Amino acid sequence: MLVPILKQEHCLIASIQGELSDAELLLLRDQLVAQVRQHRSRGVVIDVTVLDIMDSFAARTLRSIAQMTKLLGAQTVIAGIQPEVAMSMVQLGLTLDHAMIAMDLEDGLALLRTRGARENDVGHQP
Amino acid sequence: MLVPILKQEHCLIASIQGELSDAELLLLRDQLVAQVRQHRSRGVVIDVTVLDIMDSFAARTLRSIAQMTKLLGAQTVIAGIQPEVAMSMVQLGLTLDHAMIAMDLEDGLALLRTRGARENDVGHQP
Numbered sequence: 001m002l003v004p005i006l007k008q009e010h011c012l013i014a015s016i017q018g019e020l021s022d023a024e025l026l027l028l029r030d031q032l033v034a035q036v037r038q039h040r041s042r043g044v045v046i047d048v049t050v051l052d053i054m055d056s057f058a059a060r061t062l063r064s065i066a067q068m069t070k071l072l073g074a075q076t077v078i079a080g081i082q083p084e085v086a087m088s089m090v091q092l093g094l095t096l097d098h099a100m101i102a103m104d105l106e107d108g109l110a111l112l113r114t115r116g117a118r119e120n121d122v123g124h125q126p
Numbered sequence: 127m128l129v130p131i132l133k134q135e136h137c138l139i140a141s142i143q144g145e146l147s148d149a150e151l152l153l154l155r156d157q158l159v160a161q162v163r164q165h166r167s168r169g170v171v172i173d174v175t176v177l178d179i180m181d182s183f184a185a186r187t188l189r190s191i192a193q194m195t196k197l198l199g200a201q202t203v204i205a206g207i208q209p210e211v212a213m214s215m216v217q218l219g220l221t222l223d224h225a226m227i228a229m230d231l232e233d234g235l236a237l238l239r240t241r242g243a244r245e246n247d248v249g250h251q252p
Contacts, residue, residue, distance in 0.1 A: 073233065
């Protein structure tokens with residue numbers, strides 16, 4: 001299942017529509033990295049609302065995406081983690097370092113907007 | 127291949143023109159540290175756009191430069207990391223701690239300018 005990637009102003013939105021295979025996760029990573037560069041995006045929101053499971057490969061791939069986009073100058077936000085997913089992630093010791101977390105897509109975009117506004121005012125944080 | 131270092135107001139710009147040997151990287155480090163001191167620079171932008179590979183020595187040297195210049199009061203920005211370089215850096219576990227990241231040279235200088243403006247408003251950050 002391919003993940004549609006939408007461009008909205010300076011952000012990219014990847015809205016996951018169903019469970020993804022490992023290969024599909026890697027494809028999502030490669031596409032996001034390429035599009036961040038192409039569109040000079042400032043932020044990426046990955047909406048994981050529909051996922052009711054997050055295995056170690058998925059968590060690792062999301063972490064990689066966050067790290068890679070950061071090296072390109074864009075902040076990644078993971079939005080919509082379900083409570084059961086959050087619980088199992090903690091129990092399995094899975095983390096999402098380098099990414100910011102938001103309740104849902106709307107919250108994620110707001111986060112990037114306020115972050116962008118702050119950076120325009122007072123400079124980027126590393 | 128020597129790296130030209132340009133002075134622009136309170137910033138130094140090191141524009142890498144091609145692959146650098148380990149010795150050339152160390153020379154760049156030494157020159158930047160000396161010039162930050164000499165010109166009392168507030169920021170350094172290292173433009174790595176032309177690099178299509180970043181090995182562990184290069185990443186470590188860039189990290190050192192960022193740490194050293196920070197101790198002299200100047201923020202280092204690494205600008206123009208290519209998507210493939212970002213991907214391989216994450217896969218190899220290479221990081222650029224202490225440096226800020228910008229999309230390109232222009233973005234890097236803007237980052238330092240807004241950062242400088244903030245510091246003038248609210249006092250320097252350590």
